[in-house]
Structure formats: structure tokens, C-alpha cells
Amino acid sequence: MTNSELAVKAVIDTWNQTIARFDSILDKLTDEQLENEVAPGKNRGVYILGHMVAVHDRLMPLLGFGPQSYPELDEVFLTSPDKAKATPPIATLRTQWKEVNANLAKYYAQLSADDWFGKHTAVTADDFAKEPHRNKFNVLVSRTNHLSYHFGQLILMK
Numbered sequence: 001m002t003n004s005e006l007a008v009k010a011v012i013d014t015w016n017q018t019i020a021r022f023d024s025i026l027d028k029l030t031d032e033q034l035e036n037e038v039a040p041g042k043n044r045g046v047y048i049l050g051h052m053v054a055v056h057d058r059l060m061p062l063l064g065f066g067p068q069s070y071p072e073l074d075e076v077f078l079t080s081p082d083k084a085k086a087t088p089p090i091a092t093l094r095t096q097w098k099e100v101n102a103n104l105a106k107y108y109a110q111l112s113a114d115d116w117f118g119k120h121t122a123v124t125a126d127d128f129a130k131e132p133h134r135n136k137f138n139v140l141v142s143r144t145n146h147l148s149y150h151f152g153q154l155i156l157m158k
Helices: 003-028 045-062 073-077 088-107 127-132 135-156
Strands: none
Touching: 003 088, 003 135, 045 073, 045 088, 045 135
């Protein structure tokens, strides 16, 4: 394996491991627990779940895989604070979470290491030529870190 292939494999393995951990804690939390705040005055678990569905769904167009499946979640979970908008049922969000991540896994498996180091759709060709680190791999690293952060929040809900 090349160094690029090793790096991509390591980050995808970390992504998959973090998804599995997030799923594990999510499966242990009841819908009632997810209605609670992580800490007084902080986001509720349902908001964190919806936020993660929306963020991961937005990876589809960002990485050039296709359109979002749930663009209606953006307003509720990305541009509005918790409790500002009505949230979909938790059971629906749980299903969407699984679907979005299964879809991403399918596309991740199709990309070569070279593909991961190509530009994502939010950067122009000119900007990418000047800043080649603005690539799909960098998006994967940052979203894995983001996932880990919110996984830590859900741990507090147990």
C-alpha cells in the first residue's frame, strides 16, 4: 500500500469505528432520554441526532456523490438552535441516521486514494490549485472529528 492508501484506510477505519460507537450509544438511549438536554441549557439528544443526520446528509453533494436525501433537516438542525423548530419524530431520525451512513459507506468504498485527494464541490478549481489541502480527504477528517465530538455529548446522556 502507498502512504496515501494507508492514510485513507486509517481515517475510514476511524470513521467506521466512530459511527459504530455512536450507533452503540444511540441504541442504548431511549427516545425519552434523547428528549433531555445533554447538560442544563445545552442541546437535547434529539437535536444532536438530527444535527448529525443533516451534516452527514450534506456530505453527499459536498463529496460529489449526489443530492441530499433530507434537505428539510438543514433548517431545523443546522441553521436554527435547538427548540426553535419542531423536530421530526426520533424514530424517523434514527432511521435516517442509519440510511445516510449506509449510503455514505457505499460511496466511500468506491473511492480510490487518489479520488480522496481530489477537490470537493465547495472549492473552485482555481482555489484548489492554490490550496490542494481543500480536498475530500480533509472533509472526511474534519467530519470524523465532528462525529467524535457529538459522540462525547451523547455519552453524557447515559
